Every structure is written in C-alpha cells, then in structure tokens.
Amino acid sequence: MKYLSNFIVFLVIVVTFASSVKGKGGGLEQDFYKKTCPKAEQIVRNITWTHVANNSKLPAKLLRMFFHDCFVGGCDGSVLIDSTANNTAEKDAIPNKSLAGFDVIDEVKTALEKACPGIVSCADIVALAARDSVSFQFNQSLWEVETGRRDGNVSLASEALANIPSPFSNFTTLSQRFAKKNLSVHDLVVLSGAHTIGVSHCLFFSNRLFNFTGKGDADPSLNTTYAATLKTLCQNQSDTTTTVAMDPGDSLTFDNHYFVILKQKQGLFQSDAALLTDGKASNLVDKLLDSKNFINAFKNSIKKMGQIEVLTRNNGVIRKKCSVVN
Ligand code: HEM
Ligand SMILES: *[C@@H]1O[C@H](CO)[C@@H](O)[C@H](O)[C@H]1NC(C)=O
Ligand SMILES: *[C@@H]1O[C@H](CO)[C@@H](O)[C@H](O)[C@H]1NC(C)=O
Ligand SMILES: *[C@@H]1O[C@H](CO)[C@@H](O)[C@H](O)[C@H]1NC(C)=O
Ligand SMILES: *[C@@H]1O[C@H](CO)[C@@H](O)[C@H](O)[C@H]1NC(C)=O
Ligand SMILES: *[C@@H]1O[C@H](CO)[C@@H](O)[C@H](O)[C@H]1NC(C)=O
Ligand SMILES: *[C@@H]1O[C@H](CO)[C@@H](O)[C@H](O)[C@H]1NC(C)=O
Ligand SMILES: *[C@@H]1O[C@H](CO)[C@@H](O)[C@H](O)[C@H]1NC(C)=O
Ligand SMILES: *[C@@H]1O[C@H](CO)[C@@H](O)[C@H](O)[C@H]1NC(C)=O
Ligand SMILES: *[C@@H]1O[C@H](CO)[C@@H](O)[C@H](O)[C@H]1NC(C)=O
Ligand SMILES: *[C@@H]1O[C@H](CO)[C@@H](O)[C@H](O)[C@H]1NC(C)=O
Ligand SMILES: CC(=O)N[C@H]1CO[C@H](CO)[C@@H](O)[C@@H]1O
Helix, strand or coil: CHHHHHHHHHHHHHHHHHCCCCCCCCCCEECCCCCCCCCHHHHHHHHHHHHHHHCCCHHHHHHHHHHHHHHCCCCCCHHHCCCECCECCHHHCHHHCCCCCHHHHHHHHHHHHHHCCCCCCHHHHHHHHHHHHHHHHHCCCCCCCEECCEECCCCCHHHHHHHCCCCCCCHHHHHHHHHCCCCCHHHHHHHHHHHHCCEEEHHHCHHHCCCCCCCCCCCCCCCHHHHHHHHHHCCCCCCCCCEEECCCCCCCCCCCHHHHHHHCCCCCCHHHHHHHCCHHHHHHHHHCCCHHHHHHHHHHHHHHHCCCCCECCCCCECCCCCCCCC
C-alpha cells in the first residue's frame, strides 16, 4: 500500500514536470479557476458584455488584442504592458496602431482582484474577453476558452515588429510566420476569417489602389469596382487617418462573410488576397463558404492560437496590474 501511494506520488510528479514545458498548451484546461475563483469567468463576461452593449466596435479590438498578445512572446498578457522610460513595449510598435480596449481589461482586472486577489492572470482575461466580446451578439459563448495561463513580464516593440504578420506579405511569408507559432496553413486561413469584423486604416492597403505596378493602376488581384470605391474613401497613398470596414456592410457581425467577399476579390489586404494564391488554402476558402464549417474550424484554430508559448504552473507570474510588471 505504502509503495503504491509512493508510486502514485512519483507518477504525479513526473507527469506534472513533463507537461510544464513551454508550448503545446501544456497546463491549460477548461475552467481552471473553478475552485480558486469560481466567479472569474462570469465576472469577465459581465463586464465585457456591459462594454460591448455600449460599443459595438469593441469585439474587433479585443479579438485583435488576443492575436497580438499570442504572436508576440506567447499568450502572456505582455501586450497590455505600458512602455517605460527605458523600454518601448509591444503596444507602441507600429503594427499596434489602433489596438484598443485596454480600459476594459483593466476594469475586469480590478473586479477580479477584489473577488480573488492574485489568482487570475491578465493573459487569461485577454483570452476570455476576446471570446466574450465576440459572443455578445449571440448571447452565448461561441467557443470554449482554456485557462491557466500566467503572465510574462517582457514586452518589446521590436518583438512585435518581428512576429506580427504584415498586411503586405505574400502567402509564403504568412505561412512561415504561422508555422513559427505551430499554426498550420489551415489555421492561417481560418483565423484570417477574424477580418469579418473591424476596420483598417487606409495605409495598410492604399498601395494597392494607387500606381500599384507603376502604370498608375490598381492591384489586378483587387476587384476593380471595389478598388474604385476604396479610392473614394482613402484620399491618397499616405492617408493615415481614414479607416475602412474590412467586411463592407457587415463589419459588426462575426460570421463567414469574409470568405464570401474574399472570393469576389474584395479581401482588403495583400495578405488576404494571398490566401487565394495557394491551392490548398484556396480549397479551404471554398469549404469555409459554409458557415457551419467556419464556426467549427474557428473554435479549433483559436484554441490552438491560445496555446502559443503559454506560461503555466510555476512559470510566469500573476500581475497585480495588467499594464505594469509586478
Ligand atoms: C494573417 C495575418 C494577419 C495580418 C497581416 C493582419 C493584419 C491586420 C491589419 C493591418 C489590420 C488593420 C489594423 C488597423 O488599421 O487598425 C487588422 C485588423 C484586424 N485584425 Fe488582423 N491580421 C492578420 C490576422 C489576424 C488574426 C489571426 C486575427 C484574430 C484572430 C485578426 C484580427 C483582426 C481584427 C479583429 C481586426 C480589426 C481591428 C479593429 O477593428 O480595430 N487578424 N489586421
Ligand atoms: C454584472 O454587472 C452588473 C452591472 O455592472 C452588476 O449590476 C451585476 O451585479 C453583475 N453580475 C454579476 C454576476 O457579476
Ligand atoms: C459609452 O460609449 C460612449 C462613446 O463611445 C462613451 O462616451 C460612454 O462613456 C460609454 N458609456 C459607458 C457606460 O461606458
Ligand atoms: C528602467 O528605468 C527605471 C526607472 O524608470 C529603473 O528603476 C530601472 O532600473 C530601469 N531598468 C533598467 C533595466 O535599466
Ligand atoms: C440570453 O441568454 C440567457 C441565458 O441563456 C437568457 O436568460 C436570456 O433571455 C437571453 N437574452 C436574450 C436577449 O435572448
Ligand atoms: C514572398 O515575400 C518574400 C519576402 O518579401 C520574398 O523573399 C519572396 O520571394 C516572396 N515569395 C514569392 C513566391 O513571391
Ligand atoms: C511548437 O511545438 C514544439 C513541439 O511540441 C514546441 O517545442 C515549441 O515550443 C512550440 N512552439 C510554439 C511557438 O508554441
Ligand atoms: C507611378 O510609378 C512610376 C514608376 O515607379 C512613376 O514613374 C510614376 O511617376 C508614378 N506615377 C504617379 C502618379 O505617382
Ligand atoms: C492625404 O489625405 C489626408 C487625409 O485626407 C490629408 O490629411 C493629407 O494632407 C493628404 N496628403 C496629400 C499628400 O495629399
Ligand atoms: C467584384 O465584386 C462584385 C460585387 O461587388 C461582384 O459582383 C463581382 O463578381 C466581383 N468581381 C470579381 C472579378 O470577383
Ligand atoms: C520576470 O519574471 C521572472 C519569472 O518569470 C522573474 O524571475 C523575474 O524576476 C521577473 N522580472 C521582473 C522585472 O519582474
Ligand atoms: C495604441 C498605441 O499604442 N498606438 C501606438 C502604435 O504605434 C505608433 C507608432 O509607433 C504610436 O505612435 C502609437 O501611439
């Protein structure tokens, strides 16, 4: 009996140790806080929904925030850290233009620290708030979120530039950026569907409108009617202020419509259009024209995204305030 229980203790230690390595989402589980902070997920949802009810643009902000957090040094809440006198943080790198919703995360964190001090990570708040904000219009959770992430304390603008894919990328570069995060071409296509909500500044696509090939023309892979419309919206090549809906007419609804317009050559970025330049990716786009396929695929791919280089168990910390290291 004694040997058996010793053996079990030994097994538990081995298994715990083996799965505490970084990557692959080891240590994440559903409802991680059910014993330590049973109301955690309810609190996140309640506050997030209150804000989304007043600001329908927020889901796009929080979904993109989650993407940026995960792609830069793993899903560790580092996207929330403010720059200091001697460090320019991720949120101040150029690809972060228009990241927003930090106030919502801060409000959630304050409420959670009141309910269960030092328990819930900022990284998990970002993951939950992204899901909850997008789910608001459906009055139910669109996907499950694993929790148990802990917070990092490194946030570097240079890392953001090196890891966030550029909207000017071709298919090869995009798939390489995703592969570095253990995400497949399948994940790349499916997650690009997030561009069914939200807006973009003209500077990320206006090169496609004005003098694209040097003959005063637009990008031939862009729908000509749509290009003409975009030209009237964006004043000129260097318009850094105007924003345009990425899924025109439907930019507040989370659905598979991104793939419908993509097929009509109305993907806004070169990185969107690039998905049609690869046979495998393009076949998947066709499958995602079925909205049930899209939701199911998105659930799986965003779960994988949420596992990128996570800190769990004894790694990382629980930040007291999301915008500063402890
Ligand atoms: C495939 C590579 C990707 C590239 C090159 C890319 C690039 C961009 C760019 C340039 C913008 C416009 C930002 C602005 O002007 O404010 C944008 C917006 C957005 N992106 Fe992506 N993105 C990619 C993948 C993703 C993924 C994986 C997600 C989430 C799962 C995502 C979610 C969003 C959302 C929701 C917005 C709208 C933000 C808003 O309305 O403020 N993107 N993206
Ligand atoms: C949800 O938020 C509202 C308004 O902020 C508050 O009145 C209510 O008690 C909250 N409910 C829960 C379960 O936290
Ligand atoms: C609702 O949104 C408006 C503008 O977006 C803002 O001025 C106002 O403070 C918000 N109200 C609440 C309760 O958050
Ligand atoms: C960064 O600056 C703060 C003061 O703003 C200082 O306390 C800290 O030691 C500095 N850290 C490094 C690594 O230079
Ligand atoms: C939202 O869902 C809740 C619980 O499932 C339900 O009680 C409520 O009536 C729903 N609200 C709307 C507007 O459908
Ligand atoms: C894709 O872009 C990269 C980086 O700009 C470039 O080196 C590569 O040749 C391009 N690939 C194709 C197939 O155009
Ligand atoms: C990708 O998976 C490998 C093998 O499981 C792991 O060693 C690596 O840390 C993972 N990388 C990321 C970015 O998650
Ligand atoms: C278009 O590009 C070509 C080649 O780069 C350049 O010679 C020409 O001046 C440009 N035209 C305009 C209107 O900018
Ligand atoms: C481009 O358009 C923006 C926005 O309307 C304007 O502020 C800027 O002066 C324009 N720049 C040029 C070179 O025309
Ligand atoms: C361009 O978009 C329109 C809808 O606005 C669509 O009817 C047309 O088929 C598209 N053209 C191409 C080449 O996809
Ligand atoms: C950052 O976190 C590591 C552990 O994850 C810790 O050893 C280190 O002291 C922390 N640094 C700061 C500045 O908080
Ligand atoms: C929201 C935010 O932090 N935006 C920053 C993005 O990067 C530009 C250029 O580095 C900054 O000027 C913005 O303040």
